[in-house]
Amino acid sequence: MHDFGYHRPTTLADAAAALESAEDGKLMAGGQTMIPTLKQRLAQPSDIVDLGAVEALTGIREEGGALAIGAMTTHAEVAASDLVKARIPALANLAGGIGDPQVRHRGTIGGSIANNDPAADYPAGCVGLGATIHTGKRQIAADDFFTGLFETALEENEIVTAVSFPLPGQAAYAKFPNPASRYAIVGVMVAQTGDSVRVAVTGAGPCVFRDRAIEAALSSNFSASAVGTSSADESALNSDIHASAEYRKHLIGVMAKRAVAAAGG
Amino acid sequence: MPTVTMTVNERQVSGEVEGRTLLVQFLREHLNLTGTHVGCDTSQCGACVVHLNGDSVKSCTILAVQANGGKVTTIEGLASGDALHPMQEAFHEHHGLQCGFCTPGMVMSAVDLLSKNAKPSEKEIREWLEGNICRCTGYHNIVNAISHAAQQGDAA
Numbered sequence: 001m002h003d004f005g006y007h008r009p010t011t012l013a014d015a016a017a018a019l020e021s022a023e024d025g026k027l028m029a030g031g032q033t034m035i036p037t038l039k040q041r042l043a044q045p046s047d048i049v050d051l052g053a054v055e056a057l058t059g060i061r062e063e064g065g066a067l068a069i070g071a072m073t074t075h076a077e078v079a080a081s082d083l084v085k086a087r088i089p090a091l092a093n094l095a096g097g098i099g100d101p102q103v104r105h106r107g108t109i110g111g112s113i114a115n116n117d118p119a120a121d122y123p124a125g126c127v128g129l130g131a132t133i134h135t136g137k138r139q140i141a142a143d144d145f146f147t148g149l150f151e152t153a154l155e156e157n158e159i160v161t162a163v164s165f166p167l168p169g170q171a172a173y174a175k176f177p178n179p180a181s182r183y184a185i186v187g188v189m190v191a192q193t194g195d196s197v198r199v200a201v202t203g204a205g206p207c208v209f210r211d212r213a214i215e216a217a218l219s220s221n222f223s224a225s226a227v228g229t230s231s232a233d234e235s236a237l238n239s240d241i242h243a244s245a246e247y248r249k250h251l252i253g254v255m256a257k258r259a260v261a262a263a264g265g
Numbered sequence: 266m267p268t269v270t271m272t273v274n275e276r277q278v279s280g281e282v283e284g285r286t287l288l289v290q291f292l293r294e295h296l297n298l299t300g301t302h303v304g305c306d307t308s309q310c311g312a313c314v315v316h317l318n319g320d321s322v323k324s325c326t327i328l329a330v331q332a333n334g335g336k337v338t339t340i341e342g343l344a345s346g347d348a349l350h351p352m353q354e355a356f357h358e359h360h361g362l363q364c365g366f367c368t369p370g371m372v373m374s375a376v377d378l379l380s381k382n383a384k385p386s387e388k389e390i391r392e393w394l395e396g397n398i399c400r401c402t403g404y405h406n407i408v409n410a411i412s413h414a415a416q417q418g419d420a421a
Contacts, residue, residue, distance in 0.1 A: 006267060006284035006330050035326045036308055038285070048284065052331055076320070100396025101374070102311065105320040106327065180309070182395065 001038045005047040012056055012136060012159065015049055019157045022047035027159065029072060029111030032103050057110065057161060060084060067091075068134075068164040071110025079104065090171035090189065090263070094125045097175060099182050110160040113145070116152050116207065118238065119183035121175065123208035126163060128189025128200035129171060134162040149206040169193045170222075172262035174255040175203070178242055185243050188255035190263055192222050199256055201230075204237050204248045214256050222265040224257040269333045273298070274342030282329045289313045289324035291332075292339060300340040300369050304398070311397030314370035314377075315339045321377035323396070340369035343376065351420035352376050352411070361410030363401035371397050375411045379421040387412060 005022070009015040019025045026045035028034045029052075037043045051057055057072035060081050067087055069078060078084055079096030098104055098112075098121050112122040113133065126133070126142035133140045136159045145153050154160070168191040175187035184203030188211075191198045197218040199211045213231030220226070230252040237245035270279035273296060280295045292298045292315070301324060304312035308326040315324045316338040343350035349357065352372050362368045371394070378385060378393045385393065390411050391404070399407065414420035 001285045003283050003285045006328070008330070008333075031328070031331065032308065032326060035287075035328070039306070050328075050331060100311070101377070101393055102314055102321050102323045102396045103308065103326075105322050 030106040032107040075104035124202035170263040174258035186251035190259040291329035311370040355414035359410040
């Protein structure tokens with residue numbers, strides 16, 4: 001790992017200023033992806049701005065029919081939160097299945113979504129639940145936030161501050177994890193609110209996506225037997241030593257069924 | 266270079282580090298606390314697990330500067346003089362180790378588990394050990410040791 005200047009601001013304004021004044025600054029949230037990336041020299045920033053001391057980025061609140069989760073809230077905090085377990089148990093479940101306990105003690109929701117790993121769990125949680133991403137300057141719908149492989153709608157030096165999740169009617173997340181890393185080979189978040197059903201898939205493609213065919217099938221009949229076949233274009237799905245594209249496409253249907261069953265459908 | 270100050274095993278320590286110095290390097294190379302091991306250096310194996318402010322973390326995946334001002338407990342901080350910590354006693358009693366390389370991380374993870382879940386089921390123990398790898402594959406006795414420590418009730 002190359003050395004870098006280290007900054008530990010306590011306010012969002014100071015964090016933004018440190019980032020602006022750095023030659024090639026990078027934000028660090030929990031560091032669970034950032035530090036391994038630095039070790040491999042896949043990134044060599046001149047400066048690291050650590051958000052770990054910015055109090056305003058922590059905490060979980062219920063406001064206006066939604067749960068607002070601060071960007072620096074760890075996976076372990078979301079998984080153990082009585083509020084999350086009561087209002088959106090699917091989200092607590094998702095957070096409790098990320099990585100391992102030690103990773104969950106450090107890794108954060110803001111870091112996860114800003115990195116947008118194609119096999120991360122939170123992108124499916126955000127898109128499936130129709131979340132809104134709050135940044136220092138605007139709000140972005142989850143549908144518009146995740147734009148491609150490790151790509152998001154975030155602009156240079158834009159800082160994620162919180163994610164708000166509208167309370168769903170019923171929701172559940174099912175994942176087929178890689179047995180070594182616990183990253184999703186395929187993970188599916190299913191949420192039904194009123195007449196609307198959202199089905200978000202992570203792990204299968206280069207970026208989280210909604211499966212419109214399964215959404216349509218579940219909109220008319222919210223039950224596991226109605227899930228049918230994924231509409232994903234197999235040629236656009238990931239294929240690697242862990243799973244072929246064909247197998248991933250199959251798993252989308254299986255995980256969707258498990259999620260619907262777990263959601264009570 | 267940044268100076269870090271933290272409480273390690275109830276003793277206040279400080280030292281000059283680089284921004285890139287990992288917590289595990291600070292513990293092993295600056296403080297000579299070599300009980301914390303580096304197995305994979307890629308956040309997978311858990312040999313480097315220590316407690317930071319009451320939570321188990323992988324000390325190979327946290328910078329020393331991030332732990333500045335924090336409270337760290339390593340494997341060296343568990344025993345009281347010659348008296349082993351109950352979790353160490355349980356690993357000894359139930360032969361929860363073979364080569365012993367992964368043991369410091371296993372013990373630190375296990376102590377954290379019982380602090381959060383005093384009476385875990387066998388399934389919960391195995392799930393909690395997801396981030397700790399034993400290359401001797403001695404999991405059976407490790408799980409036994411943690412189960413017995415939980416039954417004894419004072420190993421958190």
